[in-house]
Amino acid sequence: MGRDQIGELRRLEGQRVSFTLRDGSRIEGCELVSVGHGTVATAWLCHEGRDQFVELSHIIEFWDPRSPRRGRRAA
Numbered sequence: 001m002g003r004d005q006i007g008e009l010r011r012l013e014g015q016r017v018s019f020t021l022r023d024g025s026r027i028e029g030c031e032l033v034s035v036g037h038g039t040v041a042t043a044w045l046c047h048e049g050r051d052q053f054v055e056l057s058h059i060i061e062f063w064d065p066r067s068p069r070r071g072r073r074a075a
Helices: 003-010
Strands: 016-021 026-035 042-047 050-055 059-063
Touching: 003 026, 016 042, 026 050
Parallel strands: none
Antiparallel strands: 016 026, 016 059, 026 042, 042 050
């Protein structure tokens, strides 16, 4: 994930976001708590009441589930 995509993802912190991951799985409508800063290369998500940490390199696509426009390719 390049700097532009990370910056765009950071603008969604605190909002609901959906993801497609490199293994083909999806995480729908989770809260994006934080995107890694400094040397941290993970996104912190709250999904179904549980914290999850996803490597930024595993994120293929992300989008605001309320938006009619789908997906920002991350890879």
